[in-house]
Amino acid sequence: MKRRDFLYLTGVGVGASILESMPVFGKAITIEQALTPVDVKLKKRMADVALNAARSKGATYADVRIGRYLNQAIITREAQVQNIANTESYGLGVRVIANGSWGFAATDILTDDSIAKAAEMAVAIAKGNSKLLTEEVQLAPQKGYGEVSWKTPLQKNAFEVPIQDKVALLLEVNSEAMKGGAKYVNSNIFVVNEQKYFASTDGSYIDQDIHRIWPNFTVTKVGTSGGGFQTRNALSAPMGMGFEYLEPKEEEKIKGGPVTLYKKRYDMLEDVREATVHVEEKLKAKPLQPGKYDLILDPSHLFLTIHESVGHSTELDRVLGYEANYAGTSFLTLDKWESKKFNFGSKQVNVFADKTEQGSLGAVGYDDEGVKCGSWDIIKDGILVNYQSTRDQAHILGLKSIQGCSYADGWENIQFQRMPNVSLAPGKEALSAADMVKNVEKGIYMFGRNSYSIDQQRYNFQFSAQLAYEIKEGKIVGMLKDAAYQSNTQEFWNSCVQCCGQNDFRLGGTFSDGKGQPSQASAVSHGSATTRFNGVNVINTGKRLG
């Protein structure tokens, strides 16, 4: 599913048709079934059937993924529940190297015979593809871990929370919005649980239980006397957490600015009450005067700029040309990395890749090719120092340890290089956003994701926000409308002058980043503290239709 399809969910008719467009929605199940994982012994036995069959047909390497992907979606508008759905997809995918080439096959019929046939098919496809090969696959060595497991640290499994409680929360959110004068409100909660088992001929048998949650809403007000309409989306983040994310805690809030901000707990009711006020202000907001401004970007907005301009540009498969026909390539060619002095950003810019941050969407114990996850620097003091890669790419970078960036969005799809969490390190000093604002003469303070577009090599981008406030002489003076900044990745990151401290560090994220053909979705977080960029070009996007 394309990311935009996911985001349009709230704007279209709902029903069975929506479920069809979701990537891992399959068989319907009861709550009780969802809570009972498949027996690990059974999974190990099925995995061995696949690995043995692959080896016997001539595979020099094989891995097998047995996946049970559970989803729950609750979709509402105003006083109506538009859809409630619980679904599951369960099956097995086997990947092999034979004659130096990759082969892959998958099945949802989990008999020994069917599993062995899938493995044999994968070997046959690998051998067939090897005729059109230019160089053999070089797989970085990975020691087997034996039988190990990993689970998202969570306090409350969202699948165990009764549907009625989730419905009640969303309808209360909608009711608060309508009380605040909203004309329309859409709200929803998506919950994901990936129960993944990985085994390989390296001797790993890895059982993982991964959880994600995403609450969201859109409040709409229509202006009187033909004044158009405005919306404000939730400032929540999709998280790698249980339902505890929706249980507010005062110590996880940042107050004092124009907007209440949330760390690892989210207060959906408080946010929707603020949103109805914000959307009223948006209707009356002053149009932006185009020009150069100092931007202060909140993590709820900056995460997407990091994702598009740093996350995607440092994906090694893009750099090498494997995504040329779809997502594109990257301006961060290998020579820039080899030079060890490519000036990606200012000295304040330290970007790290990470798959361990608790609560993040990318946090797993092991990736989808059996590599234990960790973290590493990508941009150090403004210099490009590394990329994101998989086992078959590690030799290109001469890596001493493998990074673990392999992911597939379902058992039926082949795993490939996907983005880990890519985050901007906070500043060393304990600076708050409120203090940062005080030093800005002419600036704009932005919150929340809105329109985003970037070219296929990740140079030129344009982003806008849910909320944009004008700053004059160190004070927030009011809301602006029709503001979007246009810049070039390298120029933009070189205009970064200051990051707030660790205490302001928060995660944003996307539930369904699209890449690959056929397209696969992945979920990834990006952390940062509030950050300042000087002298950025901001355009006015207001137009009139005749």
Added chain:
Amino acid sequence: MAILSKEEAQAILKKVLSYSKADACEVTLTGSDGGNIRYARNAVSTAGQISIMNLAVDSTFGKKTGTATINEFDDLSLQKVVKRAEELAMLAPENPEYMPPLGPQTFPESPTFNPKTAAINPDVRAEMVGKSLAVSKAASLEAAGFLENSTRFSSMMNSNGLFAYNKGTDVSFSVTIRNKEGTGSGYIEKSYNDLDKMDVLALSKIAATKATGSAGAKAIEPGKYTVILEPLAASDMLDNMFRGFDARSADEGRSFMSKSGGGTRLGEQLFSENVNIYSDPMNAEVPSATWSRDGLALKKTQWVEKGVVKNLSYSRYWAAQKGVQPVPFNRSIVFEGGTQTLDELIKSTEKGILVTRFWYIRSVDPQTLLLTGLTRDGTFYIENGEIKFPIKNFRFNESPVIMLNNVEALGKPVRTGSGMVPPMKIRDFTFTSLSDAV
């Protein structure tokens, strides 16, 4: 197993309905069988063969609806999925917008299925990719592409006696060819129901020519230019506009189709007089199923005539609210044009820019449908009726609604995606910045 005949689908659907205890039940059964092959850096990277069938059940008690899906088809699984949908329906609050299922309807059969496309196997796909790779290798260029085909069926049945079935095939191909230096890039994509129309060799040659021809691009100032949009570029802009042909969002005041002060722009002259757009599921070039997901018959529908909005789509619920007939939307769009070829459009242009395609289009302002995005894979400067030199890619900020008020000329429509779209000559198209991307 994944592709069921009309009779086989009907039998499963009947069986599922027989398990229903709900006041109303609607069952959708779909399947697809197909494969793909992907290549990059002049070599095959991945390939797969996928066969999937899926059943979705919507059960309703009163106005309380629940949905469940399943991909197993033994009797026990079918009973389970119905039970699950009913359990979820019980948990759901009443939906005041619920519409009871339609009764029996008649749907004509459209020419969506082609046996030759249905017979494509991994060898055929590999052979086709081999032809594309031969083009790039012979020219010392580098290709990355994707070829995919599928046979699909979709069917639905409800507890009021409606049954619908469609079977179709499609094959789609896209390739990006770049020069080794990374300074030139060309692209083409095509989709057809009929394999015989897919000429991978000829298409790859076009992409290769663009890769070579776009090398050494010059930077020119952003601003307003006359553009010639190839059908793919035009289609990229239009896709975003058709989503707005929805009466409800227009009535609710939250679309570019909303009239200032209330109501919709139905009946208004919204575009240039030479803009005529209709959809027709029976069109031989862009056929589609003749029924919508909610069981309405899809018929030839005029959306725009001489620039005037003639129809907006109405869901059954919204039509009932407004006291009009429901109008389903259909993706078999035909944007009528003229007889001129792309070359003839170029020849008639004193100064302008030829755009191969756009990329990363996102909505900036839904009220004006302002979109932003970039040109990609072949952008050229035209002077005195000739392509003079390749130019660097631009970012645009433009609304398709404004663009279709500035139509100078339309060429001959060709199949692009799921519709027929002509090349377009548009004046005053707004480019706002330059991109270094190739």
